Amino acid sequence: MASIARTSLLREAATASRMASVRPVFQQQPLFQNTARIAAFHASSRRNLLPPPQQVVVGGVNDAAPVPAPNPSHGSYHWTFERLVAAGIVPLTVAPFAAGSLNPTTDAILCALLLVHSHLGFQVLVTDYIPEKRFPKARKGFSWGLNAVTALVGLGLYEFETNDVGVTELVSKLWHA
Incomplete structure (x- = not known):
């Protein structure tokens, strides 16, 4: 996996260097602009498998925590x-x-x-x-x-x-x- 990521990084650098010679100086971008997003040893992207549930606030800050009813089969x-x-x-x-x-x-x-x-x-x-x-x-x-x-x-x-x-x-x- 690491070799695949490295070759894509090298390909990107080579393409950027070729394009740098074609573009005017004021439009040139840094050679490794996407290196912060590319991780050589990460195989998966950063995305959640399930979306987080709705964030709902019930009650206020000073409300007491609910005490569950006593049950002999719990606790x-x-x-x-x-x-x-x-x-x-x-x-x-x-x-x-x-x-x-x-x-x-x-x-x-x-x-x-x-x-x-x-x-x-x-x-x-x-x-x-x-x-x-x-x-x-x-x-x-x-x-x-x-x-x-x-x-x-x-x-x-x-x-x-x-x-x-x-x-x-x-x-x-x-x-x-």
Whole structure:
């Protein structure tokens, strides 16, 4: 990529020098007028993929920040549940291989915890990066989409556990392959 940018820079300089001899002195432009815009090692232009949303000011400077309604499934309880799920995955990942037995119940609990852990992580992404105040329809759409994908993955894991070898057996086979 750098060689392409350099040759275009050289071509521009050569064209500018040829044109400088043809133009009168008062119309001559500097030899490297576009060098500030040309970056030798940049492969893409500076443009946003999505346009920024409308900038709307709601309320005044001295308005208090809105306090959300108390909900037992959010806040510290929610955080504690996320930590318990994440901590529970660790022993369930190691236990089937350390004990030497592949138990379908352990495998099912591991799959359920992985599914809940993934869902909670993606739910935090939707909450953090799609503000409900600015994008109410997109937020609802992404939330429903996440729920649908989680249900679909849960169905797929259930089918894989009941009709095939299961997750821990698959990891074991891939590890020894």
